[in-house]
Amino acid sequence: MKKVTKLDTFRVISEGVGRFNVQGKTFLIPEMNRIGSHLLAGVFNGFGINSKVMETYEGLDLGKEFTSGKECFPCVVTLGDILLFMKKERERLGNGFNPENYMYFMPESDGPCRFGMYNKYHRIVLDSFPGLDRVKIATLSSEDAYALDGLIPKEQMQDFRKAAYLSMVVGDILDRLLWRIRPYEREEGTTDKFIDDAMGLMTESFSKHSSEKNLSGIFNDLVVIVEEGKEIIDPNIPQKPLIGVVGEIYVRSHLKSNQDTIRTLEKYGAEAINASIAEWVNYTTYDQVRLAKIALKLNLKRFRLKEIKESLLKYLKYNLTLFYQYMQQRKVYRIVRNYINIEEDHKIGHLEKVLKKNNTFSFEVGTEACLSISSALEYGRRGYNGVVNIFPFTCMPSNITSSIAKPLMAKLNIPYIDISYDGSFQPGREAAIRTFMYQAYQHFKIQGRP
Numbered sequence: 001m002k003k004v005t006k007l008d009t010f011r012v013i014s015e016g017v018g019r020f021n022v023q024g025k026t027f028l029i030p031e032m033n034r035i036g037s038h039l040l041a042g043v044f045n046g047f048g049i050n051s052k053v054m055e056t057y058e059g060l061d062l063g064k065e066f067t068s069g070k071e072c073f074p075c076v077v078t079l080g081d082i083l084l085f086m087k088k089e090r091e092r093l094g095n096g097f098n099p100e101n102y103m104y105f106m107p108e109s110d111g112p113c114r115f116g117m118y119n120k121y122h123r124i125v126l127d128s129f130p131g132l133d134r135v136k137i138a139t140l141s142s143e144d145a146y147a148l149d150g151l152i153p154k155e156q157m158q159d160f161r162k163a164a165y166l167s168m169v170v171g172d173i174l175d176r177l178l179w180r181i182r183p184y185e186r187e188e189g190t191t192d193k194f195i196d197d198a199m200g201l202m203t204e205s206f207s208k209h210s211s212e213k214n215l216s217g218i219f220n221d222l223v224v225i226v227e228e229g230k231e232i233i234d235p236n237i238p239q240k241p242l243i244g245v246v247g248e249i250y251v252r253s254h255l256k257s258n259q260d261t262i263r264t265l266e267k268y269g270a271e272a273i274n275a276s277i278a279e280w281v282n283y284t285t286y287d288q289v290r291l292a293k294i295a296l297k298l299n300l301k302r303f304r305l306k307e308i309k310e311s312l313l314k315y316l317k318y319n320l321t322l323f324y325q326y327m328q329q330r331k332v333y334r335i336v337r338n339y340i341n342i343e344e345d346h347k348i349g350h351l352e353k354v355l356k357k358n359n360t361f362s363f364e365v366g367t368e369a370c371l372s373i374s375s376a377l378e379y380g381r382r383g384y385n386g387v388v389n390i391f392p393f394t395c396m397p398s399n400i401t402s403s404i405a406k407p408l409m410a411k412l413n414i415p416y417i418d419i420s421y422d423g424s425f426q427p428g429r430e431a432a433i434r435t436f437m438y439q440a441y442q443h444f445k446i447q448g449r450p
């Protein structure tokens, strides 16, 4: 038997995880934020790529079976999703099952935390099942602001990126619509049904219009939905305490992993707003601009001509991308806010200023901690009645957030709670949320809300 060396393992990982052409494959998307994941699948379908959002959380036992307990919780959940999907496909198709027909999507992030390792670990586990070494893992990285090179044909790349970014913003908007309407609905359950239907309609809209040069068909469909959603609100229900949610992107957005925390907050009288998904993508682009600027200054100082040109081009490219993203995001929010007052998103440059003001934290450290700490401070400054930090148990950036944001919130007299998840059900969790909401309500009675 051939001895498997470390070098072999690295080769297998680098060959089986990367940017592969998705044409002709079924592109498998793990569900993170439910709506955004489905809209993204709509975009892929719109460009002729058969795409599917995998059933989620049902494979958690499988995920746990093939991890040691030390991995981040999102890594376990997503591993369970892909293993269960493959198991069911094998059972469904029998001899017709061909692993090569699938491509599994698992993006990554550089920096000090472990998100960059999920896809490598998933590769190792998939390779241990007969035939699943032939399922390629497609990845995109925050290192180049999730550029699509190699995944999508060059001639479609720009249009695809525009539609994909729009799907993310529209996903955020539908989530915000849900959180804005549900606490004030006339009849219990109406909003959930409405948002489910809206997700289906907008997924179809993205499938139909994504590859068109003009994306106005998507905007028109969104307006119809927002107009309808507004009518669900009972104007006689008085305003409720406003709660801002920050934390680790996967668990705070994945309803089953966070045991639907926002619904529990609402049960105890809150109107809550979670941080958006576009915030993370804007942050990765912003960070590339920031790094290119530092490199440019350094190269100018050393008068290295070739490097000056390279960093200048990089700086311009990412600045242009960021400008486009902000413009598109502002446009969608402006259209929707003509009908209903949902919260706008923070600008990343503003969040960096918030941190710099009192030297609270630095973008140099990276990770989501810089977004969560600054957003918590911003919620506090704006007069929110409480802040919730949702994260996977043992998550490094979220524990940093907790250690910095918690004392700051205490200083500002803003109720604050950390809620960590690892798949277990803790009997005291709901009681802690209820107590937090009691404090938030006292804050609301005295200070009002923004």
Ligand code: SF4
Pocket: 072, 073, 074, 113, 114, 115, 116, 248, 368, 392, 394, 395, 396, 397, 398
């Ligand atoms: S952000 Fe937290 S959960 Fe995500 S990879 Fe980093 S340490 Fe793990």
